[in-house]
Amino acid sequence: MSLALTRLVAAGTRGARLRLVGIAAGVGIGVTLFLLLWGAFNGLQDREERSSWTALAVAGDPVAVGSTPAPTRDTVLVSSPTERFDGTVITRLDIAATSDSTVTVPGISRPPAAGTYYASPALAELIDSVPANQLGERFGTRIGLISDTALASPDSLVVVTGQPAARMTGAVMTFAISDFPTLSFGGRATYQTLAVVGGIAILLPVLLLVGIVTDLGAAERRERFATLRLLGATPGVVARIAMGETALTSLTGALLGVLLAWLVRPLAALLPINEGTFFVADLAVPPVAVIAAVTLTVLATSLTAGYRTYRAGVGPLGVTRQQRERRPRVVALVPLTVGFLGMLGVTVCTLADIQVPLFSTLLIGGFILTAVGLVLAGPYLTYRVSRVAARRARGAAGVIALARITATPRATFRAVSGLLIALFVVTVFTAAVTSVDASVDASVGPGSPGGGEENALPAGTLLAGLDSTAATDFDESRALLTATEGVRGVALAYSLTNWEGVILSGSDAATLGLLPSGAAGYVSIDNSYINVRSAGEAPPRVTEAPTVNPDDLEPWVMLILTDGTVAAQERARTTAETGQITLMGAPASVAENQGGSVATLMRGFTTMAHLGVLIATLISTVSLAVSTTASILDRRRSLGLLRLMGMPVPTLRRIILGEAALPFLTVVGGSILLGVGVAWSLITTLTYGKRVLSWPEPSAYIVLGVSLLLALTAVLATFRTARAHTAVSVTRFE
Amino acid sequence: MSTAIATTTVPTPHTAVLLSARGLRVTFGHTEALRGVDLDINTGEVIAVMGPSGSGKSTLLHALAGVIVPDAGTVSYGSTPAETVEICALDETARARLRLTDFGFVFQFGQLLPDLSAIDNVSIPLLLGGMRRKDALRQARTWLGRLGLAEQANQRPTELSGGQAQRVAIARALVTGPRVLFADEPTGSLDSLAAENVMVLLTDVARETGTTVLIITHDARTASYADREIIVRDGRVTAGFALSASVAGS
Structure with missing residues (x-):
């Protein structure tokens, strides 16, 4: 098999080249998002490690309240009173040290003398932007900036002030410290669990997109392969050509994805997640990981393409083996059931004060199983519903669309699966951000x-x-x-x-x-x-x-x-x-006292929710448009001939809408209910039952509506393509 | 230059002209596919259009059926002055409606929807015309039975032989009771025995129902089932022959 032959077969026509561009673009977007997610996850860990020195409880025992111990040459007294400005919490460390202290404070080396302070760049900027009597005078005289190497984020508001030992009375918990902690202590397991869940939620639509684009134009390609078979190529040669074509295309796409991920890192770093934006370096991915991502993507896509082509049984006169899908079986519901019930089990145990080892891992595992299970269960449910609906169909559009769905439930569901996963993710996050403290009635609280x-x-x-x-x-x-x-x-x-x-x-x-x-x-x-x-x-x-x-x-x-x-x-x-x-x-204020870490956690949730909604919906919209177009292209001859016979264009539109609507409507209710259930499980387990779900804000419904509108737009956008590709002038020359 | 067919010289039982083309010209880019064709097709007539590849046979069929609008010339449809319409003057929607109600089509291959059973494929034109599904299925079943496919009614196209699939396509083309059936190489992908069976069925049913048939073919044997044969060469109709009814019926 020569490269020239592959090139001739794969990219011989404008349509074929466009198809390859589509595949490369889809793979590129997928790899970009994957690398950014990977980088963000690493970045969250790096941030936690860098800022771990402010977690004093890990570094030593508190000194007794009311005592006034003196700092020594190798020990400093440190307390961390809550500091605020305009509703924002500032991380403040008060340090009392001897003038010859050998203790190293991360980011500033020597402890500051009494009356002086070091501030993070963001805090220094804030201090300089407001009158001194509103903020700066609280800390004394600034003698320097805290290095980025000791800050979670460029937005981190951190101050280290020097204090006389006499003020370290222990009223605010005070610690005698000789070494500041520099390693992650896992104190943010809750947030990391949510970050992993969010990452997976975004990654699933990405994987679906890659799967969908690599199947783009499969019917047209099969025709070209049939010609090769007629000329004497064996099934193995044809499969290898398919593999080569996909390998080259996905390699190009993956490399472009790596380049794009590198280019958009500065922009992605500006997204505020949890404690603020990222340093650009935080989003870096090790070269080994990049190579692994590219290699795995190319291998997975090309092997899949080769296998599918081989299995398709392309003969000299076209596809000889019957292309009907295997009928989905009820066993497809198992992962979904196991995943969701597993999550519920962990939650129930938590509420019953039963210790569940690795509950965070179990929650993540349950979430993955539920999300993947939704994709696996969808075709079965779609098939069942379509069979019932097909018997009741009356119009031509209904008969054609339902027959298509019944014959190819996996393919038709795959078109909307990304959207349903997006909807599931949206529901999880929008439901999660509604959570309120079950023990507090904020509406009647003082202040x-x-x-x-x-x-x-x-x-x-x-x-x-x-x-x-x-x-x-x-x-x-x-x-x-x-x-x-x-x-x-x-x-x-x-x-x-x-x-x-x-x-x-x-x-x-x-x-x-x-x-x-x-x-x-x-x-x-x-x-x-x-x-x-x-x-x-x-x-x-x-x-x-x-x-x-x-x-x-x-x-x-x-x-x-x-x-x-x-x-x-x-x-x-x-x-x-x-x-x-x-x-x-x-x-x-009482409101500030009530907020605290819960408010920070909720802000983190909200940002992730917005990100998840945006990325998952956009990817899913593209997937839906690509899938719908592909299904039209696969049948353009038969649909085109129907148009030639007099089928009106509105009937064609109804066919397209029906094929997208039925699988979507079959699973949409379940997706939303599952999303609420998963959100309840996550929130209840991670907060030990302290928080409960409430009704979403109106903005959540708006986001949901916009997402569905985008999906509808994606389908409507394919009308033009469908009309053009089934036009009489096209079909008559087929 | 138009080329009129000398149909007046051929004895034929079909007298009322149903389709009439005058001065048809169709150009694709720099290629003239039809160079001024005049043609009259009578009610109930079975016509075979022959000619080499690229001669303009399919273009002529598409122009007569209102699939494409010629660059010049007219196509009149109707057996009486009162019902005659000028197809080229109709907009696409009206032409699509006319194709759906009055014309039937059979092609060489790939015309059946692969996801639909044979009976559903046949019922589609009726459903497109607004008939209730129950009635459409009943009518489709009748036609499948008439074409010897009663047992294959619930099979999908991939489960049918080439000849069976073509018979399903013929059933689909005739189920609406069209006045004209256009068939473009209907036996092109069949072996000789299957081709013969398909042609016998097609012409028998057409004659039985009084349907006018226009068949595009390369195959002289297929053409022999027609009442009349015309030759298209370089975008012009160059000859017309009346064929023996006994040959057509054999």
Whole structure:
């Protein structure tokens, strides 16, 4: 078999060349996405490793609260109080070190001296962009930037401040550290599980696309192979030509895919996932992986092409072996059933507090089985439904379309399988992002949007947790805060031993609007006033305080009333943090306190959902268009002759629509229900039942609608091709 | 220059002209496929069109059937002045409708939908015409029985022999009761025995139903089943002969 012969057979006509271009493009897109996904997965791991030094709990034991240990030459004291700016959490490490400290802090080498700080480039930019009294003054004097090698992302907001040892009281958990951790500790297994699930969800449509494009124009190719057989080529030679043709084409496509992946890395790195965008280098894939991806793609596609051609039994007069598909069997439902029930099993065990080893792996495995099972079960369900529908078909379009589906359920389902997988993925992610904390009714929480009740905290109030062990002059801090621009008042909430409730002075209660001005003495209010309120809990009530000895009251929380503007809140935070009072962390609203890591996780979910929807839908739309076109091209002679006999064009359109609609409609309901079930299983298991699913936001329905509209557009776009390829002028020269 | 066929010199029982072409010219690029053809086809007549490859036989069939619109000339269809239509003046939709209701087609190969059973293939033109499926299937079954294919009704084209597939195609072409049947090399892919069977069936049924038949063929034996034979060469009709009815019927 010569290369020239392969070239003549494979690319002899314009149509054949276009077909090869289509295959190369499909393989190229597939390889690009695969390499980007691989890179992103590696990048997530790299990020975790780079930023692991901020996880202090791994590095050492906390020092006792209230103790004031001194740093030594080879040990620093480190705490990580929560820091915020405009709703964003800043990773802050306060370090107390000796001047001759030998401890190396990742990204900055030597620990900063008291009153100085190092900031990540993104934080430094943020600090420089706002007035110093809103952010910069909290940290002292900047003496340098934290290196990228110690940051998760270019967007990471990290600050390392030098503190005097006297401030490291242990109120905020403080650690004596000699070596910062530099290895991943698996603390983000939840997110990684979701990342793997998301990656697989995108990869499946990619694999389907590659499978679909390599089968493009198979009928036309078989005719050319039949001619070769007539000229004396053996079935083996024909199969080898098919393999050679596909190998060359997919190699070209795969190499273009590698180039494209390299070119779009800077753009892909801009996508914010979990903790922000990526460094471009994070998305790099090792050369071995690139070679493996290209080799496996070329091998898989060419071997499949050779096998299919050999099995097709192309004879001198055309395809001699019957081309009807094997009838799908009920066993095709097994992977789907096993996968989904497996996921449910893990979830039920988690809810029942039964330890499941490797539950994360089991969840991923269950998800893969469910998604792949959906693709495998689809043809069987399509076949069953089409057989019933075929008996009831009335019009010519219905008879033709249903006969096609019944005869080739795998091929017809394959056309819409990508779309159904996309829909499944969309449902998983849109359902997952609706999850809410099952134990909290956010709608009635203090400071929440729904907190318009008379005894809820005034809007714009910040809560500053106080270190009751530290001797503090609250009057001075109160005066400083009150003098801060945008602050409308300050109140001090106390706790009292053996008393459930927050104690406020009458004047502070008046400041908060709980009592008329001029009130004296002390009042008590339910803890829920400053805490998260549980669902169904009654609104907080103001009651008379017990007889109080002021010396018994322990300062608990400082309530800072601001005008609600970002500037005022940030100024208040800066004043509170730089004052004399020892805080448990940056002052925060109740909403900010409630959000935290959950909000970050949900943002990660949402980004992945949007990415998944976009990529999976686009790929599936292309797959659907390619598949539909291929099915028309395969039958263009018989459909063309029907048009010649007088079949109207609308009938042809109805045939195309019917062949796409039936397999889609057969499985669409199941896909959505499975998506919801999988989302419930993932969320419930990964959060140990703390979060439950809710109804999706309207935007989710819009995304869903747009996806379906795109799919419809893909089918409609093939009408023109179908009309052109079955035109009388084309058919008469066949 | 048009070439009129001397049909007046040939004794024929068919007197009413059903299809009439005048001055047909069709050009593909720089190639003149038809160079001014005049032709009258009578009701119930079986005509064989012969000629070498590339002579314009298929183009003539397509022009007469309204599949293509000639660059020049006219094609009139109808046996009475009141019902006569000028096919070339119709738009594509109207011509498609005319092909569906009044014309039938049989081709050399690949005309049956591979996914449909024989009976479904035959019923398709009826369904396209708006008939209920139950009635269409009944009618299709009748025609399959008439062509000796009752037992193959539920088989798919890939399960049929070449001759059986052509008979299914003939059933499909005749099931709507067309007034004209156009057959382009209907026996081209069959062995001689199968070809003979197909031609006997085709002409018998056509004569029985009074259907006008235009057969394109290379094969003199196939042409011998016709009432009249015309020769097309270089885009012109060069000769016409009346054939013996006994030969056609044998």
